[in-house]
Amino acid sequence: MKLAVVLMLTALPLYCYAGSGCEMVEYVISKSIDPAESKSQFIADLQQFIPGERTASALRKFKQCFLDQSNETLSNIFVMMDAIYDSEQCASY
DSSP states (O other): OHHHHHHHHHHGGGTSOSSSOOHHHHHHHHHHHOTTSOHHHHHHHTGGGOOSHHHHHHHHHHHHHHHTSOHHHHHHHHHHHHHHHTSHHHHTO
């Protein structure tokens, strides 16, 4: 499950360029990773992007994946995202 989450997060910058270049993507990542953010608060913060209950249910499960991780793993995700944004592949954007 960790691998699936990491792969999904590595794909996000492909949709927004320059750093992440997309404040909303960075906002969602930070809310996803924040262990103090509850599932209900996470859903409330993203409500404008949730078309229905199936999406909300999927986002609750997604958030639970992060809540199940240690703080060390969560901090490493931020390090990984910075490495992606600073990589040669992203430098041209």
